[in-house]
Amino acid sequence: MSLESEELRGRNAQDLLNNPILKEALDLFKNEVFEVWIRAKEPEERENCWRMYNSALMFEGVLNGFIQSGKIAREQIKRLNNG
Numbered sequence: 001m002s003l004e005s006e007e008l009r010g011r012n013a014q015d016l017l018n019n020p021i022l023k024e025a026l027d028l029f030k031n032e033v034f035e036v037w038i039r040a041k042e043p044e045e046r047e048n049c050w051r052m053y054n055s056a057l058m059f060e061g062v063l064n065g066f067i068q069s070g071k072i073a074r075e076q077i078k079r080l081n082n083g
Contacts, residue, residue: 009066013063037053
C-alpha cells in the first residue's frame with residue numbers, strides 16, 4: 001500500500017470514529033451487550049456476550065490502528081517531500 005493510500009485510510013478511519021451515528025451505535029451495542037451479560041444466568045450466554053463486547057472493542061482498535069498508521073504515513077510523506 002502506498003503512503004498516500006495509508007494516509008487516506010487513516011483519515012477515513014478517523015472520520016468513522018468521529019461520526020456521531022457510528023459512535024452512538026457502538027456505544028449502544030456495547031451497553032446492551034454488557035447489560036445482557038450482567039443478567040445472564042448461563043455461562044455460555046455470558047461468554048457469548050463477552051465475545052461480542054470484545055469484538056466491538058477490536059473493531060475500534062482496528063480503526064485506531066489505521067489512524068496511527070495514517071499519521072506515520074503522513075509524517076513519512078512530509079519527510080520525503082522536504083528531504
